[in-house]
Amino acid sequence: QNALLSATGTTIFTVMSALALEHGAINLGQGFPDYDGPSDVIHAAAAALLDGRNQYPPLTGVPELRRAVAHHNRRFYGLEVDPDAEVVVTSGATEAITACLMAVLNPGDECVLIEPLYDTYLPVVRLLGAVPRLVRLEPPKWELPRAALAAAFGPRTKAILLNTPMNPTGKVFTAAELAFLAELIRRHDCYAICDEVYEHLTFDGWRHIPLMTLPGMRARSMRIGSAGKTFSLTGWKVGYVTCDRSLAGNVAKAHQNLTFTTPPNLQRGVAVGLMKDDAYFAAIGPQLQARRDRLAAGLARLGFGVLETRGSYFISADFRPLGFDGDDVAFCRTITEEAKVTAIPVTAFYASDDPPRHYARFAFCKGEAVLDEALARLERWI
Numbered sequence: 001q002n003a004l005l006s007a008t009g010t011t012i013f014t015v016m017s018a019l020a021l022e023h024g025a026i027n028l029g030q031g032f033p034d035y036d037g038p039s040d041v042i043h044a045a046a047a048a049l050l051d052g053r054n055q056y057p058p059l060t061g062v063p064e065l066r067r068a069v070a071h072h073n074r075r076f077y078g079l080e081v082d083p084d085a086e087v088v089v090t091s092g093a094t095e096a097i098t099a100c101l102m103a104v105l106n107p108g109d110e111c112v113l114i115e116p117l118y119d120t121y122l123p124v125v126r127l128l129g130a131v132p133r134l135v136r137l138e139p140p141k142w143e144l145p146r147a148a149l150a151a152a153f154g155p156r157t158k159a160i161l162l163n164t165p166m167n168p169t170g171k172v173f174t175a176a177e178l179a180f181l182a183e184l185i186r187r188h189d190c191y192a193i194c195d196e197v198y199e200h201l202t203f204d205g206w207r208h209i210p211l212m213t214l215p216g217m218r219a220r221s222m223r224i225g226s227a228g229k230t231f232s233l234t235g236w237k238v239g240y241v242t243c244d245r246s247l248a249g250n251v252a253k254a255h256q257n258l259t260f261t262t263p264p265n266l267q268r269g270v271a272v273g274l275m276k277d278d279a280y281f282a283a284i285g286p287q288l289q290a291r292r293d294r295l296a297a298g299l300a301r302l303g304f305g306v307l308e309t310r311g312s313y314f315i316s317a318d319f320r321p322l323g324f325d326g327d328d329v330a331f332c333r334t335i336t337e338e339a340k341v342t343a344i345p346v347t348a349f350y351a352s353d354d355p356p357r358h359y360a361r362f363a364f365c366k367g368e369a370v371l372d373e374a375l376a377r378l379e380r381w382i
């Protein structure tokens with residue numbers, strides 16, 4: 001059997017969701033909304049299903065969705081994209097990440113990854129025989145360590161995988177940080193795989209800037225979006241890659257060998273979603289921000305050291321002020337079993353030695369009553 005896969009544990013999201021179920025806990029661990037996405041999007045997919053759009057669609061995605069992805073790129077970021085040659089639809093951002101890494105990495109190439117990192121990145125880089133170069137962000141500010149980042153790039157660097165807005169930190173990379181990164185990418189003549197699934201989920205006036213919009217980055221970036229996040233439909237697993245035509249061929253060939261195509265009826269729904277009016281996209285950040293504010297204020301009131309979060313579904317909170325004697329894994333297990341509230345230990349997002357061990361990640365993409373009940377349970381437990 002494959003040794004790297006045998007050595008990979010079951011994802012923390014599955015582990016904690018199973019534990020939540022076992023203990024009847026409110027699941028603020030795995031990031032999925034407990035509310036449904038827009039009904040016109042769901043109805044469009046349902047109608048397509050009943051209309052007989054149920055056979056293999058084109059390999060790179062149904063034309064309608066590719067056109068909608070191109071339109072979305074122009075509308076929000078001023079990017080001109082050829083829907084026939086520069087968009088590849090995938091089965092979720094998860095597949096897109098793998099397909100983009102496969103598109104550019106050869107065995108022995110180096111790939112820069114930023115910790116804390118989403119759990120699929122490292123195993124996939126390793127499975128491809130590439131060499132990860134980890135650069136660490138540290139709480140509470142998650143600032144970009146510029147010297148360490150520059151030192152991680154070298155003659156063997158082929159790519160960097162960038163996640164902004166970032167899970168689990170809620171960091172939104174600034175224009176200055178992106179400019180610094182772009183300069184490194186240009187100087188080392190490499191590619192950027194940009195996981196931008198939380199592109200519309202930003203708060204307090206923070207705006208997502210795709211690295212692809214920076215000078216010299218158009219042909220070097222592969223920009224990944226996800227219907228799961230943009231339309232609160234995480235089970236649908238429809239992702240989309242936007243990249244230069246010179247890269248799209250390899251991304252499509254990776255997709256061809258991973259899943260080949262993505263359900264056409266769901267693609268139809270997502271196409272309707274990406275064409276929704278500006279008001280929809282303008283509202284989703286503020287709606288989520290209200291949930292963030294509710295959970296952040298509640299956790300702070302209970303004594304947690306709540307970190308600032310500028311985007312994504314997640315808040316990280318320092319539980320040391322509660323007097324808990326143990327690490328984040330013990331904390332998340334204990335609150336699941338005793339308080340009946342589940343969170344994710346932030347160490348799950350680190351692979352290097354000696355990670356910060358006193359933060360729990362809480363998802364706030366939940367109804368107000370659920371957030372309030374979770375806070376009430378934590379208060380009784382404390």
Ligand code: PMP
Pocket residue numbers: 031091092093094095118163166167195197226227228229234237238239
């Ligand atoms: N990237 C990040 C940073 C995520 O948090 C997630 C989880 N939703 C994904 C990728 C996966 O997205 P999808 O469900 O579309 O595969």
Ligand code: GLN
Pocket residue numbers: 011013014029030031032167
């Ligand atoms: N992206 C989600 C999170 O960070 C989980 C996705 C998954 O379960 N693989 O919670």
